[in-house]
Amino acid sequence: xxxxxxxxxxxxxxxxxxxxxxxxxxxxxxxxxxxxxxxxxxxxxxxxxxxxxxxxxxxxxxxxxxxxxxxxxxxxxxxxxxxxxxxxxxxxxxxxxxxxxxxxxxxxxxxxxxxxxxxxxxxxxxxxx
Numbered sequence: 731x732x733x734x735x736x737x738x739x740x741x742x743x744x745x746x747x748x749x750x751x752x753x754x755x756x757x758x759x760x761x762x763x764x765x766x767x768x769x770x771x772x773x774x775x776x777x778x779x780x781x782x783x784x785x786x787x788x789x790x791x792x793x794x795x796x797x798x799x800x801x802x803x804x805x806x807x808x809x810x811x812x813x814x815x816x817x818x819x820x821x822x823x824x825x826x827x828x829x830x831x832x833x834x835x836x837x838x839x840x841x842x843x844x845x846x847x848x849x850x851x852x853x854x855x856x857x858x859x
Contacts, residue, residue, distance in 0.1 A: 740803070742779025744788070746824040747802040749777040751795045753830040765794045777824070 752762050752773075759777070763770040766787065775781035776791075783791070792799045823829040832852075839845045 738782075739779075741782045742821060743804055744783060744802045745777040745779040746820050748773075748783075748791060748795070749824050750830055750833055751797055751801070752777075753827065754834040755795060757795075762791075762794065766790055779821075 759773040
């Protein structure tokens with residue numbers, strides 16, 4: 731894993747995944763913070779990867795968000811972590827509420843052709859196609 735400014739990219743990935751799960755459940759950072767007994771500023775720092783989350787707090791976060799701790803980590807079986815472009819894309823999409831909504835909703839589109847059409851639209855609007 732690469733390190734950026736003294737932090738590990740996995741910290742940013744874990745934080746981004748926490749933010750996605752929180753958003754998918756319709757929770758604000760304040761609501762999650764209250765359930766964890768911490769400040770919403772601390773949740774912000776976790777979600778941006780600015781602060782590393784401890785194992786015990788990550789476990790409590792998983793319980794509050796109704797998921798497993800493993801859900802916050804990149805898949806190990808893939809062999810290698812995403813390249814910098816993959817990390818940058820994840821950070822970028824989770825930086826806004828709209829991006830989190832897209833990232834949360836996209837996998838729920840059951841029709842494969844419809845998912846492909848949405849992806850083409852996003853690429854076109856983003857200037858890639």
